[in-house]
Amino acid sequence: MTEKSAKVTTIGTFDGVHIGHQKILNRVVKLAKKRGFEPVVLTLFPHPRMVLQKDDSIKLLNTIDERVTILKSYGISEVVVKEFTKEFANLSARDYVQKILINELNTKQIVIGYDHHFGKNRSANINDLRLFAEEFKFTIEEISAQDIKDVTVSSTKIRNALNNGQVALANSYLGYNYFITGKVVKGKGLGRKLDFPTANIYIKEIYKLIPADGVYVVKSSFHNRVVYGMMNIGSNPTVSGKGRSIEVNFFNFNETIYGDIFKVEFLKRLRSEQKFENINALKAQLKKDRSDAQDYIKQLNE
Ligand SMILES: Cc1cc2nc3c(=O)[nH]c(=O)nc-3n(C[C@H](O)[C@H](O)[C@H](O)COP(=O)(O)O)c2cc1C
Numbered sequence: 001m002t003e004k005s006a007k008v009t010t011i012g013t014f015d016g017v018h019i020g021h022q023k024i025l026n027r028v029v030k031l032a033k034k035r036g037f038e039p040v041v042l043t044l045f046p047h048p049r050m051v052l053q054k055d056d057s058i059k060l061l062n063t064i065d066e067r068v069t070i071l072k073s074y075g076i077s078e079v080v081v082k083e084f085t086k087e088f089a090n091l092s093a094r095d096y097v098q099k100i101l102i103n104e105l106n107t108k109q110i111v112i113g114y115d116h117h118f119g120k121n122r123s124a125n126i127n128d129l130r131l132f133a134e135e136f137k138f139t140i141e142e143i144s145a146q147d148i149k150d151v152t153v154s155s156t157k158i159r160n161a162l163n164n165g166q167v168a169l170a171n172s173y174l175g176y177n178y179f180i181t182g183k184v185v186k187g188k189g190l191g192r193k194l195d196f197p198t199a200n201i202y203i204k205e206i207y208k209l210i211p212a213d214g215v216y217v218v219k220s221s222f223h224n225r226v227v228y229g230m231m232n233i234g235s236n237p238t239v240s241g242k243g244r245s246i247e248v249n250f251f252n253f254n255e256t257i258y259g260d261i262f263k264v265e266f267l268k269r270l271r272s273e274q275k276f277e278n279i280n281a282l283k284a285q286l287k288k289d290r291s292d293a294q295d296y297i298k299q300l301n302e
């Protein structure tokens with residue numbers, strides 16, 4: 001068997017991979033380059049709360065596939081996703097370090113926050129890690145309390161912003177536009193009658209956070225061409241819709257896209273969802289929404 005390449009490893013959930021996380025990733029990438037090692041992230045999935053408290057109300061900013069893609073886009077060469085099971089939660093701190101960080105990954109340097117806890121019941125801390133570092137011959141780069149305090153963003157703040165519809169604020173914390181990824185499915189077939197066909201987006205991951213109900217300016221791409229549009233999230237009260245749907249009317253676009261996968265980015269919130277007197281009133285509002293959205297896009301591209 002060939003020797004595994006040496007790694008600089010950081011560990012965490014990194015939900016959202018926001019600008020605070022990006023600082024840590026940059027440090028990992030830089031250190032790895034300096035020492036000729038590979039920059040690696042070890043991340044756990046599902047979220048411990050989903051497993052230990054069987055909490056399926058928990059919402060995350062990224063699906064696990066999105067998390068891996070975004071982490072790699074910041075220069076991480078390998079993302080190791082460890083399935084968080086009850087057995088995993090029961091690993092002693094020592095077994096976790098020896099089996100996973102050393103034997104599996106060949107970690108030579110760990111980049112970690114001063115307040116990181118690990119192992120069964122999260123009982124071990126950075127001081128324990130220092131003892132393991134001597135035994136297993138790796139070094140530790142600690143991210144200090146001050147460095148962590150300097151970053152005022154958090155995954156929780158971003159979740160709160162999105163739950164309030166504040167997508168522009170969320171985007172400023174994320175350092176990229178918040179997005180969803182889903183498949184185009186059949187809707188009620190009313191959109192085309194309104195002259196506003198809408199692609200209904202189905203997201204299979206129930207733990208993905210969907211921003212607050214309302215109307216948003218969005219951006220996507222189709223065969224490498226940028227397409228803009230307007231999205232409604234809600235229950236379509238005017239046409240007595242049931243359940244929550246996510247639908248986009250793309251501008252200057254006329255394609256049948258059922259079954260296609262779309263990544264859709266949120267740019268700006270336009271308004272709340274409303275119940276209109278009748279279909280004509282809804283249609284008039286949709287015309288105004290399109291005009292507002294296009295004004296915004298024009299200004300964006302100036
Ligand atoms: C940008 C946009 C805004 C919308 N706003 C509302 C709204 O405020 N109230 C409402 O009842 N429906 C709203 N709708 C949803 C329409 O009622 C919906 O597109 C129509 O019912 C077609 O549904 P279908 O795609 O399932 O056929 C909106 C749709 C879009 C694309």
Ligand SMILES: Nc1ncnc2c1ncn2[C@@H]1O[C@H](COP(=O)(O)OP(=O)(O)O)[C@@H](O)[C@H]1O
Nearest residue numbers: 187188189191192197198199250253254256257
């Ligand atoms: N500009 C457009 N924006 C969104 N979807 C479009 C557009 N032009 C054509 N389509 C197609 O029309 C479908 C939506 O039509 P619609 O009448 O709203 O029916 P349904 O909601 O039942 O699918 C989309 O899934 C897509 O395949």
